[in-house]
Amino acid sequence: MKALSRALPAMLLACALLIVNTAQAQKRIVSLNGTVTEILCALGFEKQLVGVDVTSTYPASMQKVAKVGHNRNITAEPVLALQPDLVITTSNHVSPAVLEQFKSVGVKTVVLTQEYSLEGTCTLINQVAAALNVAAKGAALCKQLETDRQGIKALSRPKKVLFIYARGAGTMMVAGKETSLDKMITLAGAKNAADGFKDFKPLTAEALVAANPDVILMFDTGLESMGGVNGLLKVQGVAQTTAGKEKKVIVMDGQLLTGFGPRIVQALRELTQKIEG
Structure with missing residues (x-):
């Protein structure tokens, strides 16, 4: 029991440091995709975004965030100038050479695959949530989308x-x-x-x-x-x-x-x- 009581402060300190380090690792985020930006904001990371591409038009607060160019012709310099802890994007736009530049200077880079479907949307949400260690928030958001979807009325005829x-x-x-x-x-x-x-x-x-x-x-x-x-x-x-x-x-x-x-x-x-x- 005494050994446990002596070890408890150290364990609490380690947990506190882990929380702090996790928060710091997510402190400065650059998103190079408008959809990823929306997901990050929906998951509660709006204030950690220090840079976005020009397709990131929603929410309106993104108009005040530094723009690093269009995701189809992003270069590394304006992104790295923002000193990000994390760069996150999808695989269908940013060139592999630029992504490699981010990784070569030690910036954590997450590249996701986007599929244009309702299922693909939830997969992307869950991938972003996993990358930011908030899997439960991602699952909750997907559950809400599925619920909301049920209320959409079908067309009277296929036009x-x-x-x-x-x-x-x-x-x-x-x-x-x-x-x-x-x-x-x-x-x-x-x-x-x-x-x-x-x-x-x-x-x-x-x-x-x-x-x-x-x-x-x-x-x-x-x-x-x-x-x-x-x-x-x-x-x-x-x-x-x-x-x-x-x-x-x-x-x-x-x-x-x-x-x-x-x-x-x-x-x-x-x-x-x-x-x-």
Whole structure:
């Protein structure tokens, strides 16, 4: 008993040091993916984020956090200048060479795989939670998402939806199979009108008329760059589609629509309502 009483203070000190060291290890985080940033904030690490990429637009507090560039062309220097304890991202954007630079200077680097599905969202949440030693919080967040999902009303009929990416009339692309847009449209119970190819391809009048979507879906910034619905209708082929004739053009925030993060149910609910409306 005396031996235990003598050992107890040392054990308590060790536990305290472990907690402190864990907190310090998570003190300065840089996220290079908008979805990962949302997950980190949802798990309670908002204040530890000292740097994010430009796709990290949510929550609004991220506007005040240092930006290190777009995740498709990140370089090591601006990230390392923030002296991070942890860099976390997904495997589909940041180059392996840059990731190796982080590791070579001793910065803990976590690279995760993202899958565009509801199950993939929970897997990503759990991976981030595990990396930050808060597995229980990750599990609770996933359970809440599954509960919220049950409240989404199905479409009355499966409509054909075409997503158009635009940066003015000079840059217009449509989303085919195996894209995050295709996955989200399908999850909403609709049909991707562009189903004959994978990834993105330039928009053509012929393909647009052949696809004949019931609904055209765009990012809010994309439609704005076109001068609104009237500007979009001036693009060759748009006015000949069912969506064009009925002016059925819907918009959503880009990160919300394509993030597949903690707001996926919110995105799905909004998309379903707009397609139906």
